[in-house]
Amino acid sequence: MAVILPCYNEEAAIARTVADFRAALPTATIYVYDNNSSDRTAAVADAAGAIVRRERMQGKGHVVRRMFADVDADIYVMADGDETYDAGAAPELVQKLIDEQLDMVVGARRTEVDAAYRSGHKLGNKVLTGILAKLFGRSFNDILSGYRVFSRRFVKSFPVLSQGFEIETEISVHALELKMPVAEIVTDYGARPEGSTSKLSTYRDGWRILNTMMTLFRMERPVLFFGVIAALLTAISIILAVPLAITYAETGLVPRMPTAILCTGLVILATLSFFAGLILDTVVRGRRELRRLAYLTFPAPGE
Template structure:
């Protein structure tokens, strides 16, 4: 149930299809995402857990490793789900632009003037960047789907281990 610990066994198919991009503790996150994205068979096997021997010290750094794993998760999120990533970013920028535009529009409707011209330029820029983020996410999603299909076909092209999976 914990993707960051445990003993891992990989099939030859998995190893041949896995593009290892990380080198540290965060590789476990990358392995799990790769297996999920390609719909690979996975199983958990209960193993006994023992307390750390007296006098031994952990090599893990709670905050350092945590930040590296969080960074890897965000990077994989951007790479594997670009519509959600860039759509969320574009939505936030559009929301900020809208919040800044409402007082400008109310002032313009009441007086016929735009007294805060720099804010109007900022609103326009934020709106353009928000639209660009959304379209970048849509285009990248098409690219990701194609790459995922190629990775899946490469995985399936490797001979299956005897007995399944």
């Protein structure tokens, strides 16, 4: 079992985070992935007994890609190295993964401390979770939680594409699209210790997460994505063409030729969009099958 802790400038918290997870999971190997910190985070983590590795490309997505590629374990526990997640809940998360042979258990955050979970982050999480549910049919209660337990087959079948904090969204979509067995457990979420600051920007990162959702929706559901575009173009064309058709029926003339040409062009674009969706759907199915085959090469947790 491996506990993997991505961190950046968490000198104030990393030693206690390592100690807490070692106490909660004494048989696990603790890895700290330092994401180009400018303070003593790496040295403090090393002194605390963690295996310290570095990822020079800035961004949590880059760190997770490196962690998942480099670390070999049967079960992975991922949490931020800022002491906000309850390490004491880790055994329960791991046991649920094993008992129910799940591929991911999410630690949904619960807090009574306003400073721990800002109102803007709460609202953004709720909105983004709702959008994900609308786009992909189902979702989690906390898609942005960084506290997760994974099976080996999840980690080794997950082609990480994200660069920053949108990684949690990509993880959630990967689980949903491959229809993996997953679960959530509510866990406590605490305030950061003095000297530690949040790296998440409510608006900038919120926009990046929303953009990632739309990109993944286009990639994973191309028929629906391009079908909606085709329907909109067709509707606009029909609205513009109705007056022309009425005038033609009454006079036998087409007085607004540019509008007629525009309607024809919109219908052509709608047709191209629809067939682009059909073609891309075939590609997506092939990619999904490859990911599923990679997933099936590994045994279920506990076997």
